[in-house]
Amino acid sequence: MSDNTLSAVVRQVNATAIIDLHGEINAFGEEALNNAYAEASRAYPSAILLNFSGVDYINSTGIALIVGLLAQARKSGQRLVTTGLSSHYVEIFQITRLSDFMNIYPDEASALAAQ
Amino acid sequence: MTTLLRSFWQNLIGQPKSPMEAAAPPPAAPPARPVKALTLDLAPNDPLAIYFQSSSSAVEIERLNLDSPALRVLKAAGAKLAVPLVSQGEIIGVISLGQRRSEQDYSSDDRGLLSNLATQASPAVRVAQLVRQQQLEARARERLEQELRVARLIQQTLLPKELPALAGWKVAAYYQPARAVGGDFYDFIHLPDGRLAIVVGDVTDKGVPAALVMATTRALLRTAALQFNTPGQVLAQVNNLLCPDIPPKMFVTCLYAILDSASGRLHYANAGHDLPYAWSGNGATELRARGMPLGLMSGMTYEEMEKNVAPGESILFYSDGLVEAHNDRREMFGFPRLGQLVGGHSGGVSIVEYLLNELKAFTGPDWEQEDDTTMVVLQRGEAGGDGAWQVVSTFSIPSEPGKEREAMRLVAEATQNLNLPSARFEKLKTAVAEGTMNAIEHGNQNRPDLQVEIAVLVSASHHALAVRITDHALSGNKPVAAATPDLDAKLAGLQTPRGWGLFLIEKMVDKMNVINDETHHTLELIMTLEGDGHVR
Numbered sequence: 005m006s007d008n009t010l011s012a013v014v015r016q017v018n019a020t021a022i023i024d025l026h027g028e029i030n031a032f033g034e035e036a037l038n039n040a041y042a043e044a045s046r047a048y049p050s051a052i053l054l055n056f057s058g059v060d061y062i063n064s065t066g067i068a069l070i071v072g073l074l075a076q077a078r079k080s081g082q083r084l085v086t087t088g089l090s091s092h093y094v095e096i097f098q099i100t101r102l103s104d105f106m107n108i109y110p111d112e113a114s115a116l117a118a119q
Numbered sequence: 120m121t122t123l124l125r126s127f128w129q130n131l132i133g134q135p136k137s138p139m140e141a142a143a144p145p146p147a148a149p150p151a152r153p154v155k156a157l158t159l160d161l162a163p164n165d166p167l168a169i170y171f172q173s174s175s176s177a178v179e180i181e182r183l184n185l186d187s188p189a190l191r192v193l194k195a196a197g198a199k200l201a202v203p204l205v206s207q208g209e210i211i212g213v214i215s216l217g218q219r220r221s222e223q224d225y226s227s228d229d230r231g232l233l234s235n236l237a238t239q240a241s242p243a244v245r246v247a248q249l250v251r252q253q254q255l256e257a258r259a260r261e262r263l264e265q266e267l268r269v270a271r272l273i274q275q276t277l278l279p280k281e282l283p284a285l286a287g288w289k290v291a292a293y294y295q296p297a298r299a300v301g302g303d304f305y306d307f308i309h310l311p312d313g314r315l316a317i318v319v320g321d322v323t324d325k326g327v328p329a330a331l332v333m334a335t336t337r338a339l340l341r342t343a344a345l346q347f348n349t350p351g352q353v354l355a356q357v358n359n360l361l362c363p364d365i366p367p368k369m370f371v372t373c374l375y376a377i378l379d380s381a382s383g384r385l386h387y388a389n390a391g392h393d394l395p396y397a398w399s400g401n402g403a404t405e406l407r408a409r410g411m412p413l414g415l416m417s418g419m420t421y422e423e424m425e426k427n428v429a430p431g432e433s434i435l436f437y438s439d440g441l442v443e444a445h446n447d448r449r450e451m452f453g454f455p456r457l458g459q460l461v462g463g464h465s466g467g468v469s470i471v472e473y474l475l476n477e478l479k480a481f482t483g484p485d486w487e488q489e490d491d492t493t494m495v496v497l498q499r500g501e502a503g504g505d506g507a508w509q510v511v512s513t514f515s516i517p518s519e520p521g522k523e524r525e526a527m528r529l530v531a532e533a534t535q536n537l538n539l540p541s542a543r544f545e546k547l548k549t550a551v552a553e554g555t556m557n558a559i560e561h562g563n564q565n566r567p568d569l570q571v572e573i574a575v576l577v578s579a580s581h582h583a584l585a586v587r588i589t590d591h592a593l594s595g596n597k598p599v600a601a602a603t604p605d606l607d608a609k610l611a612g613l614q615t616p617r618g619w620g621l622f623l624i625e626k627m628v629d630k631m632n633v634i635n636d637e638t639h640h641t642l643e644l645i646m647t648l649e650g651d652g653h654v655r
Contacts, residue, residue, distance in 0.1 A: 031520060061524065064553055064619035071609050071616035078610055092545040099626045100619060101606045 012040035020119050021049040026058035029066030041073050051119045057088030087115045157196050161189045171203035177230040200225050202237040206245035266327050270300040273330035283307045284572045284589050285380045286510045289498040291468035296491050302329030303438045303491035308344045316344050319436040319495055320373035336371050350375045350388035351421040358413045365414035372412045383428040388421040396461045399432040403462035433466045433498040440490035446482050467498045508576040515570035518563035526555040533575040547646055550627035553620045554588040554642045562590025562640050582648050589641040
């Protein structure tokens with residue numbers, strides 16, 4: 005698997021769809037991210053949880069992809085929440101105000117408990 | 120001079136009725152009867168030529184008794200009857216006929232007919248000759264043009280595509296080939312120890328031969344630069360390798376210098392090239408070092424000299440195309456004038472434009488450039504200004520999507536000893552990645568042949584580190600400080616979700632500077648370091 009590849013695997017826990025992300029969120033990950041989001045939203049989950057614990061790099065194009073997902077989610081009234089972000093990326097989500105629109109949880113259990 | 124004339128000799132035996140019609144056979148259609156073409160060298164002072172000048176009617180060869188080499192050739196070939204083709208008083212050819220097949224003599228009618236034919240054929244033959252001559256000349260011109268194109272291509276391909284980015288220094292280069300393309304070249308070679316080699320050279324001769332020798336010399340210099348440590352050793356090695364292969368009467372003058380940009384030390388050796396100048400607004404000094412041009416004699420040694428380039432001082436390397444330019448009174452621009460102009464200049468890379476203007480004023484507007492003109496200028500920044508920054512590391516990143524990770528990794532390696540707190544270290548990495556992405560995508564338009572140049576610097580006096588990311592400014596849009604992106608508008612689909620890069624960079628580092636010139640954009644990222652102990 006090349007460094008530039010993103011894998012995005014969807015699993016369902018109760019009413020929450022979790023997207024486990026591994027790799028880098030950049031231009032190369034657009035298709036994987038959008039496909040996973042489409043798959044996750046198909047069953048009308050109460051929330052979609054983006055799990056970034058396998059992600060070591062998010063660039064500005066990646067931020068734009070997440071903004072795109074968030075825009076889609078808001079349009080369809082879908083809740084989008086996150087977990088697994090390093091403190092550096094938590095700060096970036098705060099600087100970009102993404103954290104105003106998607107709750108950031110320290111771990112999967114607390115994210116699921118809040119839904 | 121001799122005139123080369125073509126004589127057609129027609130064997131007419133057995134063709135008595137129309138002996139003349141085949142006298143000028145069309146070369147494309149094979150004649151029905153055998154035609155021999157013989158080359159007749161008819162010198163203007165040949166008695167036969169003089170005879171033909173006085174009488175242009177058909178003449179029986181055997182009756183002529185002249186001491187003429189051309190006549191002997193005709194007789195030996197069995198010519199019986201000959202008539203000159205005359206156009207505008209000039210003999211442009213001879214029609215000669217051999218024995219009739221009937222073995223009868225030619226009648227006076229035959230002779231009259233041949234004379235008439237010659238009169239009428241002459242202008243047509245002359246026109247054909249002129250057309251052919253023009254075709255040959257056009258072909259020769261085209262060949263010459265093609266050669267010049269090749270020479271120009273070789274040279275332009277091998278000249279540096281970009282100037283080296285040196286912290287605390289400005290570098291400028293100018294190269295203008297003459298129409299005939301001389302053998303000027305210059306080069307910058309990044310040495311593994313971080314120093315920069317600067318080469319300015321000139322191959323004698325012009326065109327393709329000069330370009331090929333230039334290409335060879337450049338390749339030899341590049342190889343030797345990595346094998347040998349000092350300028351004298353490099354020139355000696357190149358000289359020895361060049362000597363056996365260089366065409367006779369050709370040689371290469373070459374100045375080879377190695378700059379340690381941090382200390383300002385310039386180490387140089389000279390293979391018979393024009394002496395560089397050092398100046399800072401108060402007279403110019405020539406940088407002298409002895410050595411024979413490359414390619415003349417093997418086993419030469421080259422004197423090595425050192426110059427400490429002080430802050431504010433500049434160095435000019437150039438080629439003889441500049442000093443040997445003539446005005447319409449055939450006066451030469453010359454070294455005294457150049458030395459005076461350089462010495463009176465306040466210093467810096469603006470010398471290039473200044474000298475070009477002076478050259479134009481000297482030669483006048485209608486000057487056709489005689490030889491290639493080359494100039495390379497190094498200027499050291501003033502002390503306390505940029506000079507306070509020390510380069511820690513420099514590297515080049517090809518402009519391909521995703522390569523910003525490479526930049527991030529290399530900057531992280533170069534700065535790991537500076538003890539940045541880990542959160543700030545992460546921010547620096549993100550800023551470098553975003554700055555590099557911007558340079559790859561916009562400044563260099565994703566062209567893999569273009570590099571993003573990255574320099575990591577530290578300054579003890581500023582207690583800071585700087586990362587300079589330089590691209591080729593291909594997009595007209597200069598990177599400017601970004602406004603805060605409007606996330607609400609993006610989420611509502613009113614704006615593109617993109618446009619975060621510069622905003623992020625600004626938030627990640629303590630200061631972001633944008634430095635633009637005509638051909639480069641540089642994004643400078645500054646991070647303050649805590650206390651003196653963090654700066655090595």
